[in-house]
Structure formats: C-alpha cells, structure tokens
Amino acid sequence: MHILVINGPNLNLLGRREPEIYGGETYDDLLRYIRGEAEKLGVSVSFFQSNHEGALVDAIQEALGQYNGIVINPAAYTHTSVALLDALKAVGLPAVEVHISDVSKREDFRQVSYVRAACVKTFMGLGFAGYGEALRCLAALDSGGAK
Numbered sequence: 001m002h003i004l005v006i007n008g009p010n011l012n013l014l015g016r017r018e019p020e021i022y023g024g025e026t027y028d029d030l031l032r033y034i035r036g037e038a039e040k041l042g043v044s045v046s047f048f049q050s051n052h053e054g055a056l057v058d059a060i061q062e063a064l065g066q067y068n069g070i071v072i073n074p075a076a077y078t079h080t081s082v083a084l085l086d087a088l089k090a091v092g093l094p095a096v097e098v099h100i101s102d103v104s105k106r107e108d109f110r111q112v113s114y115v116r117a118a119c120v121k122t123f124m125g126l127g128f129a130g131y132g133e134a135l136r137c138l139a140a141l142d143s144g145g146a147k
C-alpha cells in the first residue's frame with residue numbers, strides 16, 4: 001500500500017509557527033514520525049507540502065494511479081477551498097483529513113471544512129499522532145477491516 005501525505009500552507013514552518021498551538025517539533029520531525037508509523041504498519045509513504053492551492057490540487061490529481069490513499073492536512077485551505085474538495089472527489093481515492101490542533105475549539109472561521117465531505121475520517125487535536133491514526137485508518141480500509 002502506498003499513501004501520499006499532503007500538507008498545506010505554513011506547515012513547513014512547524015516548530016517555529018505558533019508553537020503554543022502546533023508544538024515545538026519541525027516539519028522534518030513530522031516526516032520522521034510518519035515514516036516510523038508507516039514502517040510499523042508496513043505501508044509506504046510519500047510526502048508533498050505546498051503553500052499554493054493549485055499545487056495541492058495538482059498533487060491530488062497526480063495521485064491517481066500512483067497511490068492507494070491520501071492523508072491530507074490542507075491547513076488554512078481546509079476552511080476555504082472548494083478546489084481541494086473537488087480534486088479529492090474527482091480522484092475518488094480514500095482520503096483522511098488531519099489537523100494537528102483541535103479546530104473544533106478554535107475560531108468560528110475554522111469550523112467549516114470543505115474537504116471533509118470527501119474524506120472517510122477526520123483526526124484533529126492529536127498533534128502528530130493524528131497522522132499515525134490516519135495511516136492506520138487507510139491501512140485498515142485497504143485490508144477490508146473496520147475503520
């Protein structure tokens with residue numbers, strides 16, 4: 001099983017960016033964590049991060065035929081992007097939405113998620129562990145198990 005992990009704008013600045021919300025670990029630490037979890041599950045992972053909405057759309061489209069599932073933290077585009085929703089629907093790959101922080105307890109404008117309608121599950125407020133849960137969810141789907 002091959003999973004694409006997509007991270008949206010400003011997540012490249014993890015560690016430096018609002019550490020009281022997102023923690024002190026960096027984007028490279030995140031990749032290291034996800035690689036470790038993937039290894040335990042026996043799945044392979046690739047990563048894509050961009051600050052640009054269109055580049056994220058391209059990455060989702062290019063996943064077709066290359067990956068069995070997508071883990072996506074669209075960051076701020078979660079709350080604004082119909083284009084990301086449409087791209088996820090268009091490729092039809094199982095996708096899991098992740099947020100490091102608990103967006104349900106934050107500002108009103110973070111209460112909307114456009115991508116959620118195209119995702120089988122959402123993990124939020126678990127820090128990096130949400131990405132591990134997302135991988136487990138996709139691996140279970142792939143093997144026909146419960147979510």
Ligand code: DQA
Nearest residue numbers: 073075076099100101103110
């Ligand atoms: C985020 C939450 C979003 O509201 C925010 O814009 C982000 C990160 C998270 O991981 O908690 O950039 O997706």
